[in-house]
Amino acid sequence: MIITVIGLGLIGGSLCKAIKNRTESVCYGVNRSRGALDAALADGAIDGAYSTEQIPASDLYIICLHPQATIDFIRQHASDFRPDSLVIDVCGVKSAVVQAAVEALTPYHVRFLGCHPMAGREFSGYSYATDNLYQNASMVLTPVDSTDQQDVEQIKALAMMLGFGRVVVTSPQEHDRIIAFTSQMAHVVANAYVKTPMLEKHGGFTGGSFQDMTRVARLNADMWTELFFLNREPLLEEIENIIRHLEEYRDALAEGDTQKMHELLQDGSERKIRSLQPEDQ
Numbered sequence: 179m180i181i182t183v184i185g186l187g188l189i190g191g192s193l194c195k196a197i198k199n200r201t202e203s204v205c206y207g208v209n210r211s212r213g214a215l216d217a218a219l220a221d222g223a224i225d226g227a228y229s230t231e232q233i234p235a236s237d238l239y240i241i242c243l244h245p246q247a248t249i250d251f252i253r254q255h256a257s258d259f260r261p262d263s264l265v266i267d268v269c270g271v272k273s274a275v276v277q278a279a280v281e282a283l284t285p286y287h288v289r290f291l292g293c294h295p296m297a298g299r300e301f302s303g304y305s306y307a308t309d310n311l312y313q314n315a316s317m318v319l320t321p322v323d324s325t326d327q328q329d330v331e332q333i334k335a336l337a338m339m340l341g342f343g344r345v346v347v348t349s350p351q352e353h354d355r356i357i358a359f360t361s362q363m364a365h366v367v368a369n370a371y372v373k374t375p376m377l378e379k380h381g382g383f384t385g386g387s388f389q390d391m392t393r394v395a396r397l398n399a400d401m402w403t404e405l406f407f408l409n410r411e412p413l414l415e416e417i418e419n420i421i422r423h424l425e426e427y428r429d430a431l432a433e434g435d436t437q438k439m440h441e442l443l444q445d446g447s448e449r450k451i452r453s454l455q456p457e458d459q
Contacts (some may be wrong), residue, residue, distance in 0.1 A: 195309035233255055267279065276292040292350055319334070369397065419439070
């Protein structure tokens with residue numbers, strides 16, 4: 179199979195490395211700047227390098243750009259993809275991207291399947307790419323009514339070859355509702371959590387809980403602003419939900435209600451335990 183990866187940042191670069199190390203596929207790289215292409219060629223992560231004005235004929239195209247850039251690229255190059263080929267993306271929101279991509283590509287007989295690899299780091303760029311970034315991670319696929327089931331099965335198989343531990347199939351809308359809670363809220367909370375004067379005084383007072391809580395506070399503001407606004411309503415609902423619960427803890431403290439605080443803490447602990455049971459027990 180001939181695969182072209184468009185965008186050689188952390189995600190795209192890691193995909194290239196995994197494809198070359200774990201499959202027999204030919205892998206081409208397309209990137210706006212030459213630096214990442216040269217590095218990928220030197221690493222043996224790609225078999226050929228192209229600018230964004232040159233789209234090599236391929237069986238599969240993986241677009242690894244920010245959401246709006248993904249939509250813009252597909253619209254601009256819809257006629258450049260090989261007819262009867264498959265295009266997938268890696269964006270953290272799906273409804274807006276999938277709708278725009280299907281509309282742009284269908285007239286040219288190019289198929290599209292929304293994808294979201296649930297892996298990443300707090301660092302970006304090709305220099306941080308690794309061939310094991312996706313080891314045991316989840317890959318989420320978001321087919322629509324027009325999606326060919328064979329495409330779903332093909333990407334499932336490829337994901338497992340690349341090291342993913344699980345493939346989840348859902349709708350674009352359900353993906354966006356869940357991801358607002360599991361990913362976007364974590365970044366909102368971590369980013370807000372570090373906005374306290376205590377951050378300047380924490381040296382020597384931190385343990386694992388602080389590191390876990392703040393790891394994703396360091397983020398790409400451009401990308402996450404796009405993600406938040408493309409998934410505005412589900413994320414607003416989750417933010418309102420956590421504000422409501424934080425107010426309960428605040429009120430229990432303010433009123434000196436130890437029984438209420440105990441109940442809140444016990445409830446949260448039990449919910450976490452129950453959430454682990456289906457997969458981990």
